Amino acid sequence: MSAVNERLAELAELGRHENGIDRALGTPQERAARERFAAWARARNYALTQDRVGNLFARRAGTREGARPILVGSHLDTVPTGGAYDGAYGVVAAICALEALDERNAATEHPVDAVAWVGEEGGRFLLGCLGSSVFTGAHDVERALSLQDSEGVTLRDALASPEGGLLDGVPMREEMRVAAYVELHVEQGPVLEREAVPLGVVTAIAGQxxxxxxxxxxxxxxxxxxxxxxxxxxxxxxxxxxxxxxxxxxxxxxxxxxxxxxxxxxxxxxxxxxxxxxxxxxxxxxxxxxxxxxxxxxxxxxxxxxxxxxxxxxxxxxxAPAPMDPKLRATLHKAVAALDLKAIDVPSGAGHDAMCLSRIAPTAMLFVPSIGGRSHVAEEETSPEDLETGVTALVASIIEVDKFVI
Ligand SMILES: [Zn+2]
Missing domain, CATH: 3.30.70.360 (Alpha-Beta Plaits)
Structure with missing residues (x-):
């Protein structure tokens, strides 16, 4: 099994119960997933930081002094009775992409951060894209920390507890300005499978x-x-x-x-x-x-x-709808075409962390097919080959984006 498939299988064990996977923000299961991410980052000496709501950043250094980072990632939390791919795939793929850059000795001008956003699904604290909305300033951090779950536990308390809290020994992130954001995600719909193409470049994330x-x-x-x-x-x-x-x-x-x-x-x-x-x-x-x-x-x-x-x-x-950056989309298409892979434009009906990031930096998304178009259920699945193709496309995209963004 390739690294991306192996790691997704590892994460799928965290929070697994008889009807699916449950990794809500600030629970022991979700914290265990953040721990796993941290372990992968430490194994490669990527500089690991977190912020006050628990977002994690694993940085592979760039060559140009003072260059802003390119962020690549997704989220580790799931809906209740969720599946193994929504969110987790983009996070695992980001780490695998950094490793692939290492293996090729590929230097990038910009630092590249693999990011694990917290609380995208918004189930426990009723705020979707919690981590990315705080990161981008769309939500005030103090207000987010004061949110309560159905039992009256605040996010502040959940993140202070040893069971579900922030990770030990991981430094706090410094302020950062972002050069670009790329998120790889499962499609969660039937279009790519129906069109029999391995990749989609997202045009816009639907408004709701x-x-x-x-x-x-x-x-x-x-x-x-x-x-x-x-x-x-x-x-x-x-x-x-x-x-x-x-x-x-x-x-x-x-x-x-x-x-x-x-x-x-x-x-x-x-x-x-x-x-x-x-x-x-x-x-x-x-x-x-x-x-x-x-x-x-x-x-x-x-x-x-x-x-x-x-x-x-x-x-x-x-x-509001969140259009993806036209130049970044073109860059992704170029990267994918150079690999001799086929990609089509697709809209995203589901919300993603990329919505928030698109307000502060050029942002684009790549999709891989979802078998039967199913998602937010235990049965959601993407073939191992498509998962690997996604990582390959992500690596090529990072290299192209690095040349293109300021
Ligand atoms: Zn997701």
Whole structure:
């Protein structure tokens, strides 16, 4: 087994239980993964540092005095019942890439840091991309440390505990300005497999908006209230849900999901009085997200006028699309083409640490195929050959990016 596959298998044992892998930030299992990363870095004498939220940086020195580092990495945490590849792959590949540069005696002008971001999944402390958002200044470090989990444990306390805390004997990172960021990740979707290509260069990470919709109607006896007199909150919800689905199809390159629906009182012979449901809209194009939101609001207004119900649409979260750097994308394509490998442009529907990094430095992402397009489940998988191809492409990309960035 090659190093990348061996190490992923090692990490997959940390936090493994019968339904998958669980490595939430600040748990012993997640800390063990950070320890493993630290051990790999120490074995090669890469300068290892951490920051106050636990992000880890393993630096291979560059040749030019004062040059900013190129950062390469991903995250070590998982969703509950997660798989072995989401995040972990990009971190392991980054370390393998540094080693490959050693083996070739390849000097780079810029230092290259393999990075393990903490808390990307946002399960325990309810803030996605926690580590990278603090690193890039999108979130204040003190505020992040004050976040609490469902048991009331703060991130500050979790990171101070010996079980899940910061690593012993690893110095704190100095301030750094970043030359570029490259993240290698599993696709988590079906496009590369369907197109039978080993690599994708990400065009943009989709923006996302989330809503809570509440429809208030009038309850009543399912047998006695005539159809014309009803204010059925579930029938109104059905119209809104289908309107959102249609709007996403019409807009194109966008997806919309109603994943949660609560019906009250939820009785077989009672007309629904209230429905509450979630709407999640994503697209790499902000105007298309806007168009789907508009359709949702219009459908709500229309249902209210026609159906004896009150509707409210509340936007809970809004994240702008993050386009990847065009020049860096071209650089990655060039690096991959020189290896005689095929790569296509793909958007990313899922969020990544690269979203945060793209606000402070030229950023690009490489994808490898996910078997069956499955992800965030124990069964997520990428073939060992594709995993190795990804590392090869990452090494070539680092060498090209080193020539191109300031
Ligand atoms: Zn991920």
């Amino acid at each position: 908006r989330r809503y809570r919709v509440v429809i208030d109607g009038t309850s009543g006896h399912a047998g006695t209230v005539p159809m014309a007199r009803r204010g059925d909150a579930l029938c109104a919800a059905a119209e809104l849900i289908l309107a959102v689905e249609r709007a996403a199809i019409v807009a194109g390159e966008s997806v919309a999901t109603v994943g949660r629906l609560v019906v009250e009182p939820n009785g077989t012979n009672v007309i629904p009085a209230r429905t509450t449901f979630s709407v999640d809209i994503r697209s790499p194009h902000d105007d298309r997200i806007e168009a789907v939101e508009k359709a949702l609001r219009e459908a709500a207004t229309e249902a209210q006028a026609r159906r004896r119900v009150n509707t409210s649409v509340e936007r809970l979260e809004s994240r």
